[in-house]
């Protein structure tokens with residue numbers, strides 16, 4: 222078994238090793254076990270075989286699980302040019318977002334990333350705090366108008382909230398009335414993508430299965446919505462400060478050209494998909510964790526109320542709301558919305574002495590590394606103080622990577638952290654949430670790691 226960080230940062234100088242791992246079924250490898258319970262399978266594999274595990278799937282197709290933070294850093298930061306997102310991921314996603322930022326590669330990706338990046342810099346992002354808290358205020362008014370002590374499923378509530386924020390920040394649109402239709406459309410599309418990614422044999426898109434039809438209906442709805450927004454923006458010509466306005470104004474440094482409507486649509490849909498499901502899943506988990514840890518929820522309330530005394534938080538308040546950010550970060554550790562990344566090696570490589578053949582699929586896993594006992598005391602416990610100043614400075618950088626890393630790091634990471642902390646502080650100030658029952662919440666890991674089914678909590682107003 223490999224030990225952790227044997228030669229930190231010097232992968233190429235390590236002795237050559239062979240990958241340990243389970244043998245699996247002669248035909249299906251470990252696919253059945255992975256399908257039935259992926260999160261336990263991968264954690265058990267790391268416990269049994271160590272931080273570098275070869276997992277057979279179909280004949281000749283192995284997945285190389287990377288748990289060691291140094292190995293994650295190697296793939297994402299030190300040698301990213303040798304790795305690309307694999308076709309089993311990009312194929313289905315491309316059907317939804319065309320050649321958007323999440324899946325494009327090479328020079329085209331670089332150009333698009335450069336065009337979009339300024340809109341996501343810290344300074345630019347703080348302007349989105351107001352639409353974020355406006356949406357939170359709307360939710361607060363709804364909850365205050367409802368009977369005290371009622372049971373709320375926070376999953377759809379957080380989804381609606383995050384969609385409203387996405388509509389306002391992406392295109393200055395009030396999606397209030399349409400939020401549920403867009404949310405349902407997104408669910409159809411996610412179900413389609415997960416099905417394609419998790420099954421080798423699926424019906425072609427032209428074949429009228431229920432899933433295909435729901436996908437095509439929802440895709441047409443979202444495409445139409447976004448294209449209409451772009452057209453009306455181009456017609457009005459007025460500059461706006463939302464993300465669409467910034468993308469419309471973006472010009473390539475060399476050619477001076479902007480994006481076509483089709484490319485803009487792909488990028489807007491990418492931002493909607495990459496940003497919405499992930500953040501709303503994280504917020505739902507955060508409320509579940511806070512409800513189960515009333516002492517932490519009280520501390521969060523006290524922090525918010527002491528500073529804000531009932532007013533709406535702003536981006537400038539965040540440095541003085543460290544627990545709000547820490548709660549969100551700790552939630553992303555325990556329930557990383559992206560539980561694993563996938564990369565395909567373009568050419569042969571070697572990581573800490575382990576040979577990586579060309580075309581191999583490597584898989585850094587947030588789910589496994591974020592709960593690794595070598596880096597986290599009592600790794601399954603919810604302890605936001607890990608992310609408060611002094612709470613764990615000697616951890617390797619890639620022991621925690623909810624947003625990935627290197628050139629393909631999540632472009633929306635600052636946006637998501639701002640949104641998460643503001644929403645938590647705004648709501649914790651006004652309400653107390655407690656579990657409505659003793660039911661364990663199951664995890665849905667088909668694509669984004671989100672709660673499976675409802676997260677029912679009792680919502681009480683604070684006087």
Ligand code: HEM
Nearest residue numbers: 322323495496499500558559623624625629631632633637
């Ligand atoms: C808690 C919330 C979020 C999490 C956990 C998350 C996670 C991630 C991860 C892990 C990646 C890297 C994927 C890879 O390397 O294969 C990624 C990429 C990306 N994310 Fe996020 N994300 C979140 C929120 C957002 C938001 C709010 C936006 C936009 C507003 C966004 C837009 C993107 C885009 C466009 C990419 C692709 C970037 C590129 O390849 O250049 N994400 N995200």
